[in-house]
Amino acid sequence: MLRHEFQPGRLTAGLFLTVAGIAFLGDAGGAWEIPWFVIIPIVTGGLCLAAVTGMVGSSIRRGRAARKEVRDASGGGTTAS
Template sequence: MLRHEFQPGKLVAGLFLAATGAVFAGDAGGLWETPWFAAVPLVVGGLCLAGVVAAVGRAVRRRGGAESG
Protein backbone atom coordinates (compact mmCIF):
# COMPACT_ATOMS: atom_id res chain seq x y z
CA MET A 1 0.00 0.00 0.00
CA LEU A 2 1.32 3.42 -0.92
CA ARG A 3 1.93 5.78 1.96
CA HIS A 4 0.48 9.25 1.86
CA GLU A 5 1.26 12.38 3.77
CA PHE A 6 -0.80 13.18 6.85
CA GLN A 7 -3.14 16.10 6.27
CA PRO A 8 -4.46 17.33 9.63
CA GLY A 9 -6.68 19.99 8.04
CA LYS A 10 -8.78 17.34 6.33
CA LEU A 11 -9.02 15.43 9.62
CA VAL A 12 -10.31 18.51 11.46
CA ALA A 13 -12.81 19.30 8.70
CA GLY A 14 -14.06 15.72 8.71
CA LEU A 15 -14.48 15.71 12.48
CA PHE A 16 -16.52 18.91 12.45
CA LEU A 17 -18.70 17.69 9.58
CA ALA A 18 -19.24 14.37 11.37
CA ALA A 19 -20.15 16.26 14.55
CA THR A 20 -22.68 18.32 12.59
CA GLY A 21 -24.16 15.11 11.21
CA ALA A 22 -24.33 13.61 14.71
CA VAL A 23 -26.10 16.69 16.08
CA PHE A 24 -28.75 16.54 13.38
CA ALA A 25 -29.04 12.75 13.63
CA GLY A 26 -29.85 13.20 17.32
CA ASP A 27 -32.45 15.77 16.35
CA ALA A 28 -33.96 13.44 13.75
CA GLY A 29 -34.02 10.59 16.25
CA GLY A 30 -35.93 12.70 18.76
CA LEU A 31 -33.17 12.77 21.38
CA TRP A 32 -33.00 16.56 21.43
CA GLU A 33 -34.20 19.63 19.56
CA THR A 34 -31.70 21.37 17.27
CA PRO A 35 -32.48 24.60 15.41
CA TRP A 36 -31.73 24.53 11.69
CA PHE A 37 -29.17 27.33 11.92
CA ALA A 38 -26.95 25.38 14.33
CA ALA A 39 -25.18 23.85 11.33
CA VAL A 40 -23.81 27.22 10.19
CA PRO A 41 -21.36 27.87 13.07
CA LEU A 42 -20.37 24.20 13.23
CA VAL A 43 -19.54 23.93 9.54
CA VAL A 44 -18.05 27.40 9.08
CA GLY A 45 -16.08 27.23 12.32
CA GLY A 46 -14.82 23.77 11.46
CA LEU A 47 -13.73 24.81 7.98
CA CYS A 48 -11.97 27.91 9.32
CA LEU A 49 -10.18 25.86 11.98
CA ALA A 50 -9.27 23.26 9.34
CA GLY A 51 -7.74 25.99 7.20
CA VAL A 52 -5.65 27.25 10.10
CA VAL A 53 -4.52 23.72 10.97
CA ALA A 54 -3.64 23.02 7.33
CA ALA A 55 -1.62 26.24 7.07
CA VAL A 56 0.26 25.51 10.29
CA GLY A 57 0.88 21.93 9.19
CA ARG A 58 2.23 23.06 5.84
CA ALA A 59 4.50 25.64 7.51
CA VAL A 60 5.85 23.02 9.91
CA ARG A 61 6.44 20.54 7.09
CA ARG A 62 8.27 23.13 4.95
CA ARG A 63 10.40 24.33 7.84
CA GLY A 64 11.31 20.78 8.86
CA GLY A 65 12.19 19.84 5.27
CA ALA A 66 14.44 22.87 4.83
CA GLU A 67 16.48 22.10 7.94
CA SER A 68 17.00 18.40 7.27
CA GLY A 69 17.35 18.56 3.47
Protein backbone atom coordinates in the same frame (compact mmCIF):
# COMPACT_ATOMS: atom_id res chain seq x y z
CA MET B 1 -2.01 0.01 2.62
CA LEU B 2 0.20 2.72 1.21
CA ARG B 3 1.60 5.30 3.59
CA HIS B 4 0.54 8.88 3.10
CA GLU B 5 1.40 12.14 4.78
CA PHE B 6 -0.64 13.21 7.77
CA GLN B 7 -2.99 16.07 6.95
CA PRO B 8 -4.39 17.55 10.17
CA GLY B 9 -6.58 20.08 8.33
CA ARG B 10 -8.57 17.34 6.66
CA LEU B 11 -8.87 15.50 9.97
CA THR B 12 -10.22 18.63 11.66
CA ALA B 13 -12.71 19.29 8.86
CA GLY B 14 -13.87 15.69 8.98
CA LEU B 15 -14.38 15.77 12.73
CA PHE B 16 -16.46 18.95 12.63
CA LEU B 17 -18.57 17.73 9.71
CA THR B 18 -19.10 14.43 11.53
CA VAL B 19 -20.27 16.34 14.63
CA ALA B 20 -22.66 18.36 12.47
CA GLY B 21 -23.96 15.16 10.87
CA ILE B 22 -24.48 13.50 14.24
CA ALA B 23 -26.31 16.59 15.52
CA PHE B 24 -28.55 16.60 12.45
CA LEU B 25 -29.14 12.84 12.71
CA GLY B 26 -30.09 13.11 16.39
CA ASP B 27 -32.48 15.91 15.62
CA ALA B 28 -34.03 14.04 12.69
CA GLY B 29 -34.40 10.89 14.78
CA GLY B 30 -36.14 12.75 17.59
CA ALA B 31 -33.40 12.14 20.18
CA TRP B 32 -33.01 15.88 20.81
CA GLU B 33 -34.15 19.21 19.43
CA ILE B 34 -31.55 21.46 17.81
CA PRO B 35 -32.41 24.79 16.14
CA TRP B 36 -31.55 24.81 12.43
CA PHE B 37 -29.05 27.65 12.75
CA VAL B 38 -26.77 25.76 15.16
CA ILE B 39 -25.31 23.68 12.33
CA ILE B 40 -24.03 26.77 10.46
CA PRO B 41 -21.47 27.85 13.13
CA ILE B 42 -20.37 24.25 13.65
CA VAL B 43 -19.63 23.78 9.95
CA THR B 44 -18.14 27.22 9.25
CA GLY B 45 -16.12 27.24 12.48
CA GLY B 46 -14.83 23.77 11.71
CA LEU B 47 -13.86 24.71 8.17
CA CYS B 48 -12.07 27.86 9.38
CA LEU B 49 -10.23 25.88 12.06
CA ALA B 50 -9.35 23.25 9.46
CA ALA B 51 -7.92 25.93 7.17
CA VAL B 52 -5.74 27.33 9.96
CA THR B 53 -4.66 23.83 10.98
CA GLY B 54 -3.81 22.98 7.38
CA MET B 55 -1.75 26.13 6.93
CA VAL B 56 0.18 25.50 10.16
CA GLY B 57 0.75 21.87 9.18
CA SER B 58 1.99 22.76 5.72
CA SER B 59 4.34 25.42 7.09
CA ILE B 60 5.78 22.88 9.52
CA ARG B 61 6.30 20.37 6.70
CA ARG B 62 7.87 23.06 4.51
CA GLY B 63 10.23 24.06 7.33
CA ARG B 64 11.27 20.47 7.94
CA ALA B 65 11.93 19.94 4.24
CA ALA B 66 14.05 23.10 4.07
CA ARG B 67 16.08 22.06 7.13
CA LYS B 68 16.59 18.59 5.67
CA GLU B 69 17.71 20.11 2.37
CA VAL B 70 20.26 22.33 4.16
CA ARG B 71 21.46 19.41 6.26
CA ASP B 72 21.90 17.20 3.20
CA ALA B 73 23.75 19.94 1.31
CA SER B 74 26.14 20.57 4.21
CA GLY B 75 27.36 17.00 4.43
CA GLY B 76 24.81 14.89 6.25
CA GLY B 77 24.45 16.47 9.68
CA THR B 78 26.60 16.31 12.77
CA THR B 79 29.89 14.47 13.01
CA ALA B 80 31.18 12.74 16.12
CA SER B 81 34.66 13.70 17.34
